[in-house]
Amino acid sequence: MLHLFCPYCQEHREEDEFHYRGQAHIVRPKDPDALSDKEWGDYLFFRKNPKGIHHEMWYHVSGCRRFFNVTRNTVTYDIYETYKIGEMPAVTDKEETE
């Protein structure tokens, strides 16, 4: 069971207080109707499935009811950082930033 630091409550809580909400930093297109079917399909369905560093969203449902971001290693389950919505990660995979 993971132990997550909620950046709003400012302390660690047990995983069962949270919901996992998938990949972070997906921005809804400003004008969906202007997108091609392929572009819209990419936004709708395609998600990263990295082995290693992953930026993902969690929801502190049985807590402060805030969404926040987590940088987690999908192999070791190490959590490198948690940060608020609107902020960018400090820890990134090298390939990703290139």
Added chain:
Amino acid sequence: MSNSATFDFSARAKNTQGITRRETPLHHVTHKNVDEAGVRFCEASFYAHLTLRGNPENADFVAGVEKVLGTALPLTPLTSRACERCHVFWIGPDEWLILAANLSPGEIETSLRAELTGHFSVVDVSGGQTLMTLSGRAVQQVLQKSCGYDIEAEFPVGKVITTHFAKATVVLHHQVEGSYFMVVRRSFADYVWRWLVDASDEYGLSVSE
């Protein structure tokens, strides 16, 4: 901004005294006094419960709330404030829970709406939840059976957390040394009560009004 019409339930209570009848979520629970009980339980009936939302960086909002409630808004995560009129709990970065024993929710709501400006929300949730108080020498063991939170070391007097109690979500507050407030949603109250009875069994449970 939100200044829509709301109800004054205290008016109803006054006008129809003796005609209507109210039931707390745990009205069916039998009281029993057990002298040696390790756990002491009480449902603190008919408190006013209100959810307040607003921007803590808005000084007018913060000052206005303090003026109405008589106590400052707790702005630090997981803290609480209390005065003679009410308790105020930090729930989230823009959310607080107000509990008052002797004020009607309508009074509080009306005063807040009269005082506050800008973007805020105040919602009466008095019927939707109930306040339980827990104390006794074995209360910590019962909480350890029920909550994954580190009650032993990370929960000093004054702190308030929203967390799991068994499989229910509750607001837990260390009120005075060894005595806890627990706010439970109405529909979960019976489940939480039955869990408490079970978890307290080995220590003895006293239930007061």
Added chain:
Amino acid sequence: MSQKNRLAQGGRIDRNKALNFSFAGQHYKGYEGDTLASALLANGVDVVGRSFKYSRARGITGHGSEEPNGVVQLGTGDTTVPNVRATQQELYSGLVSNPVAGWPNVNFDLMSYLGKAGALMPPGFYYKTFMYPQKLWMTYEHFIRKAAGLGKAPTAPDPDTYDKFNQHCDVMVVGGGPAGLSAAYAAAKTGARVIIADEQSEMGGHLLTFDQPINGGSASLWLAEIVAELEAMENVKVLPKTTVMGYFDHNFLVAIERRTDHLGERAVSGTRQRSHRIRAKQVILAAGAQERPLVFANNDVPGVMLASSVATYIKRYAVVPGHDLIVSTANDSGYLAAIEWSKAGRHVVGIADSRTHSDGALVAEAKALGINVWFGHAVTEAKGGHRVYSASVAPINEQGDKVTGDVKQYDCDTVATSGGWSPVVHLSCHTGSRPTWSEEVIGFVPGKALQAQHCVGSILGDHQLVDCIDHGFDVGAKAASAAGFGQGEVLANKPSVERIAEGKAQALFLVPHKKPVSRAPKQFVDLQNDVTAAGIELATREGFESIEHVKRYTAMGFGTDQGKLGNVNGMAIAARSLSKSIEETGTTIFRPSYTPSTFGALAGRDAESLFDPERYTAMHQWHVENGALFEDVGQWKRPWYYPKPGETMQESLNRECLATRNSVGILDASTLGKIDIQGKDAREFLNRVYTNAWSKLAVGKCRYGLMLKEDGMIMDDGVTSCLADDHFILTTTTGGAANVLEWLELWHQTEWPELDVFMTSVTDHWSTMTISGPNARKVLAKVCDDIDLDKDAFKFMDWREGTIAGVKGRVFRISFTGELSYEINVPANDGLFVWEAVMAAGKEFDITPYGTETMHVLRAEKGFIIVGQDTDGSVTPYDMDMGWCVGKNKEFSFIGKRSFDRPDTKKAARKQYVGLKTKNPDEVLPEGAQAVWDPEQAIPMTMVGHVTSSYYSAVVGRSIALAVIKEGQSHKGDTVYFPLADGRVIEAEICDYVFYDPKGERQNV
């Protein structure tokens, strides 16, 4: 039978407390402090089970959780527990135990007379069986289960109580031997919160067997003192009888404490087992090491035991499990068995030491006692059936792979073996860390720590007591410091312990025989699964080169002991057979649980009526008192229907439906999700999350809305009402309430934080009761005099504030039945009172409470959808013929809108919402039945849709059903067929989904 193997003195047992117990129907006596295994050995019980595959007699081999043979069915009736290790079960008065294996009994085994059972199950049996036709597996399974003796599960609910306890600590120490105790002590002295757990009944580990002086005095004295001091410290929890069964992410451990298992079959009071859920800042693994047996021919005959177990039975339990002992060892520690045996006054035939020499202290001590020591020798074969009667001792070469001279036979009844010590790496494996091979240790040691974890003591191959204690103190201080306590400084007053001279151990995994492995008598590697050295060699010959494949092919380590004894030997044999090093072949990984755990301990109190929250409305007690049967909707208990005495379910439903259609019914609708939404941008927010438009909804008005996911599929629905220009109340389905709130928060917090809205759940605050039917207005008028109920003043889809039975509330004129309906909302503390007042007011109209089933029928008669029943996350509003609910011209591209234009969403051949009338009007289609156009077609048929809702409608006078059928809207009047599993085919006509009052006039009266 008396306790013929019990010594008159010594041991940590209480001879004043004799306990009666039984095994396999025979009655015996033991003492308090015994395990079932020590008591059985004291009574001279040799055979405790039959082996899994070859059905050979087996006796007790070890003394702890590694025991592969002494696995029993404990207790009787409801409290019986299968697969309990006799070596870990403390004896209690009246203990009843039986062998799990052995059919029909342990001393006369049918299968061994029926023929060579092993021939039926060669190595690879499972693998091959699984690969061949599945049908055969069913046949095999029956046979295997019967023969294998996997134990019996109790047939009635367990009457005992199990619970969970959440613990947090700075330093968690696993293992209460000298290293663990020292670490716990040093950590505790810094003020850190410490938990130390050990699976044995008392702390001490190896010190309980091996009494080496500490501080110049007895080790047991030091042990008693340090345990007492730890127990007295407020910041320390000492948990004996507690097995850490798993080590999970972020230093989360689960430990199961056996609280009453040592007292009796049933807990007289309190919790039988408690599962501690421990979140630790730092973890110290001091789990020790497990002695490895030597693998030689017929090494499974009762009387062949681990050398450390022999010593333990003598020292700790005052039981000498035989008369004439031969020790076969590859290291010094094996000598301890012979020394204790000799001191107990029984005969040691000799010690066969595979090494050429050793200058160790134990070797010298054995020699001083006059015990024969044969260097360069090993026991190559044991002889016996139900007990060893002789052993073959042969000289072997220095490499340990060849018999070099004449084999001699020695009479003996016990062979104690030691092949070395395997660190207990299980818990570190649980974290995903792969163990690494150490030539120096001759064993796998924990791999790189992946969490805040430290190891100390013999888990690292440090077997010297002085190292265990010394390093224990250091690691304890270091871990505490890492958790924020102290500077990691070394305590000054470390105990003084002398280093013992030790000869170098030899790596010996398979003792050679004068015949090759394939021809020699069976050399067992895994006793519980009957895996032999020959079996492993066969696996490698058949091409299985990965150690994981060898494991699966042979089933090595598959048993309830997880191969604690055999795995390392097996991997070494596989490596040799593949001409690789052990390092190259590696090891398999251990997973939780370390030892078998009871379901009770895993479930805790989350069982029966506390399994999951049962949510009640304020009127629940009334429903109970008025005979309602309940339906689970999510966690809610909702009235399903209210049968009257003698009524069938259908009769109740007909009565409830007709009462509502003809007069008035009442439904407790409190469970509907309700979300209060405030802020100047509330309308805009609603525009974005709903399909329809909200810009013009006036105060006092209500509107039905559909919520989609971004893929265009229906997610939820409900009525939203405008309380003020910046204040709305939104309702959701009962099951969708929490999800919808999370969904709205998701969009607000992550995409549109600039919108000024606040959302608050008020589901529990409002009690909701729907009165529905032609007389609904008359009933409401009797309890409400401050709302103008005139049909033109209070129209359909309006809401009003008012007083109902003296209680301020809201009344919504909305309808899910198609009848004149009012939804009354009052604060829940008043809910029951108002409900009773409405019931009293409705009495003259025979107001009828109805439940969810009638609600379903009434809405189905009107063709109203239920999200989650008629929709399944794969239908759009257009599929459901609800295009009227989509605001195509809204400025903002609401959630899901863009997906309407995806090729798949807009294609013609989608399933569409229709009604169905069965050809036989009394026949009710099963929900979920699949539709086909042609029932005569060959199987597999082409399915074109399915039934989503189906009922008998009293008011229509026939069965009705709703369905989604491919292009169904253009097939009205056509016939579809529903072939059922029982062979029947039901014929139905596709029709409109509105079965009653198609013009919708009744709700507007």
